[in-house]
Amino acid sequence: MSDTEFDKLATAAFKGERVAARRLAARMQLSEAQALLQVLTLAAGALGLAHLLGEREALRLRDEERRHSRQAASAHKLAMRKAGMQPSAAAWRGWFDGSAHPNPGQIGIGALLCGPDGQRVEISRRAGYGNSSEAEYLALTALLEAARDHGAHGLTVYGDSQVVVNDVNLGAARGAKGLEEHRTRVISLMAALGAVQLRWIPRHRNGAADQLSQQAIARRDQTPELIW
Numbered sequence: 001m002s003d004t005e006f007d008k009l010a011t012a013a014f015k016g017e018r019v020a021a022r023r024l025a026a027r028m029q030l031s032e033a034q035a036l037l038q039v040l041t042l043a044a045g046a047l048g049l050a051h052l053l054g055e056r057e058a059l060r061l062r063d064e065e066r067r068h069s070r071q072a073a074s075a076h077k078l079a080m081r082k083a084g085m086q087p088s089a090a091a092w093r094g095w096f097d098g099s100a101h102p103n104p105g106q107i108g109i110g111a112l113l114c115g116p117d118g119q120r121v122e123i124s125r126r127a128g129y130g131n132s133s134e135a136e137y138l139a140l141t142a143l144l145e146a147a148r149d150h151g152a153h154g155l156t157v158y159g160d161s162q163v164v165v166n167d168v169n170l171g172a173a174r175g176a177k178g179l180e181e182h183r184t185r186v187i188s189l190m191a192a193l194g195a196v197q198l199r200w201i202p203r204h205r206n207g208a209a210d211q212l213s214q215q216a217i218a219r220r221d222q223t224p225e226l227i228w
Contacts, residue, residue, distance in 0.1 A: 091154035097209035098135030109139035110212025137182035
């Protein structure tokens with residue numbers, strides 16, 4: 001048997017059949033090729049070895065096609081995700097976070113706005129009394145107002161509040177009750193800025209905005225402060 005013929009048998013054989021062939025070869029003092037031929041001939045039965053090899057080759061090709069399709073789909077999803085999460089170099093990016101101590105309680109808001117030419121705007125101030133959702137909305141509003149004032153374009157905004165991100169993205173028809181006034185203000189600002197994308201990120205990726213909001217709460221001075 002040629003190496004090419006053996007390779008064809010080995011490719012067609014299942015793992016269990018290859019194991020059985022090695023055991024048969026050791027027990028009967030046969031070559032691995034001879035043992036594998038016997039195992040596959042027995043597995044083929046009345047339909048014959050050629051039929052079995054044809055079926056196995058068709059199965060291999062189908063599996064390979066499925067694998068390539070899955071790899072292509074995964075690569076496409078990854079490319080789309082990167083495209084969505086990594087704005088172009090000409091775009092603006094912003095992060096926001098709001099906190100209430102206790103909840104409800106004194107609100108501190110923090111936001112960071114970064115531009116393509118090195119612009120950096122930090123917002124850290126107290127914003128009255130309310131709950132955590134109101135605090136997040138006030139932080140987002142402050143960020144969008146700063147973006148408007150600085151002529152930001154192609155803005156992507158990140159926040160770790162699923163309540164606020166979902167509330168804005170779902171819109172008035174499916175938004176949360178009690179946040180209508182905040183939602184209306186944010187949507188109006190986003191419309192004025194043009195193509196604004198609002199995305200949720202986990203808290204550990206929102207450290208800068210969180211720190212700014214906590215700094216606002218920690219200040220003893222009750223006067224609202226804005227850091228530019």
